[in-house]
Amino acid sequence: MVPVMALADRAGLGALVAEHVRVPGSAGANGPGKVAAVVAGMVAGADSFEDLAVLRHGGMGRLLAAAPAPTTLGTHLRAYTFGHVRQLDAVASRLLAALAARTPVLAGVGQVAWIDVDDTIKAMHGYQQQGVAYGYSGVKGLNAQLAVLSTPMDAPLIAGVRLRKGNVASAHGAPKLIGDAVATARRCGAVGLLTVRADSAYYQRAVVAAARAAGARFSITARVNPQITKAIASIAEHAWTAIRYPNAVFDEQAGGWVCDASIAEVAFTAFTSRPAAEHVTARLIVRRVKRLNPRTSAGQGELFQTYRYHAIFTDSPEPMLDAEAHHRDHAIVEQVIADLKAGPLAHLPSGTFTANAAWTTLATIAFNLTRATAAIAGTTMARATTATIRRRLIHIAARVASTARRLHLHLPAAWPWAPAFTTVFEATCRPPRAASP
Structure with missing residues (x-):
């Protein structure tokens, strides 16, 4: 916990909270300390208010002095309104930019970067919980929409x-989230090609317009409709380019393992039911996979008797094969969602909607902070899951001793990842080097 929170302090977490978050009343007193305490508890593995007591366990009270009680932290988050949650979003954005400037967590962001947008249902149980309803998956809960920033070189972060x-519908509010996420990415140094990727739930004119207005490209899975079907049918047989996947993938709708496919593209104008000024003309990149189970084609028309088609609507300037391959990497957002649900979002701890919204934002801060810590540790940790990072760099038993009014941590002599921890500790806890004259 010591190097992680030292990194948070150097990145300005406390100062950002003090500047941007204004929670009134006694519940808002010492806001920077309370926010830092919640983030520290999440980094340590807390997924509920009660779990935040980890900050007062054993010798933690000597390292993180005056850690608030879990009930105090819960009262603080329940005092948030929607405006306070948006203030916390501003803190998360600026903290990510500070981490990108101080650590190699986004070393490749200056060349090519992607923003992946997706949402997930977080199951909730019990009664009298604000905002809880049955979503598109049939699960009763709340809906979290994420924008994930990644590069070819770096592990994903939450923008x-x-x-x-x-x-709520999947794409509801996506234009605003995309605009904010692109601004955050630019703040982190994404000055090169930046592409917004999403699945077919986000195939809407407003989503495309938001990406373009923010200065980004878009790559969105197209819904199959009569216009898409007509465009696919117009592709000549000789225009298809055969590709082979490095590893076979299982396609349930195709009926088996797939390792071969063909790709073609055609110019396409989308959203033609809207006024002409709102039409969008771009590339339609189509991947087709031969059906292994002909019975799955019942009711889909003659075009789909032999092949299954996947269409991507994009204005990416990349070559066709690269654009299609990079769009399939959109699945990286699912890994981030799984990582969050295995950590701070295993539970949403309150019946108050705004408290849960603030908890979710703080969970992203803890996620990015943990990723930045792993990036400092070196390439062996850079792409590890949060649980692995926590096990190797954070959950380390130590004996706290005092000498000459200074605290000393006696760490395990045979800890397998001691070099990585030492690298992080020296980078975050030693005084900054004086600037050369």
Whole structure:
């Protein structure tokens, strides 16, 4: 915990909270300390208010002095309104930019970067919980929408998050989230090609317009409709380019393992039911996979008797094969969602919606902070899951001793990842080097 929170302090977490978050009343007193305490508890593995007591366990009270009680932290978050949650979003954005400047967590962001937008249902149980409803998956809960920033060289980070009602449509509020996420990415140094990727739930004119207005490209899975079907049918047989996947993937709808496919592209104008000024013309990149189970084609028309088609609507300037391969990497957002649900979002701890929204934003801060710590540790940790990082760099038993009014941590002599921890500790806890004259 010591090097992680030292990194948070150097990145300005406390100063950012003091500058941007204004929670009134006694619940808002010492806001920077309370926010830092919640983030520290999440980094340590807390997924509920009660779990935040880890900050007062054993010798933690000597390292993190005056850690508030879990009930105090819960009272603080329940005092948040929607405006305070948006203030916390501003803190998360600026902290990510500070981490990108101080650590190699986004070393490749200056060349090519992607923002992946997706949402997930977080199951909730019990009664009298604000915003809880049955969503598109049939699960009762709340809906979290994420924007994930990644590069070819770096593990993904969370550039934005919104907690919403459980029965909200997937793309609701996505244009605003995209605009904020692109601004955050630019603040982190994404000056090169930046592409917004999303699945077919986000195939909407407003989403495309938001990406373009923010100065980013878009790559969105297209819904199959009569216009898409007509465009696919117009592709000549000789225009298809055969590709082979490095590893076979299982396609349930195709009926088996798939390792071969063909790709073609055609110019396409989308959203033609809207006024002409709102039409969008770009590339339609189509991947087709031969059906292994002909019975799955029943009712889909003659075009789909032999092949299954996947269409991507994009204005990416990349070559066709690269654009299609990079769009499939959109699945990286699912790994981030799984990582969050295995950590701070295993539970949403309150019946108050805004408290859960603030908890979700703080969970993204803890996620990015943990990733930045792993990036400092070196390449062996850079792409590890949060649970692995926590096990190797954070959950380390130590004996706290005092000498000459200074604290000393006696760490295990045979800890397998001692070199990585030492690297992080020296980078975050030693005084900054004086600037050369």
